[in-house]
Amino acid sequence: EEAMPSAWPCCDECGTCTRMIPPRCTCMDVSPSGCHPACKNCVQTTLGGRDVFWCMLRIENFCKRRCTPAR
DSSP, rough: OOOOOSSSSSSEEEEESSSSSSSSEEEEEOBTTTTTTTSSSSEEEEETTEEEEEEOOOOOOOSSSSSSOOO
């Protein structure tokens, strides 16, 4: 499920985080329609044979808030 968050930063699938306080994390979320406008490093890649976009920033508390409700 790809979701374009309205409030940013948010992340459903957290990547790696630093040990700093607060932690600076990457997010593994991808979207077929592009990154959030605030993302300054949006990369287009292929996943499962389709083009997707991934924000490759390391942001403080990136994984603190989900973009979509937890299941």
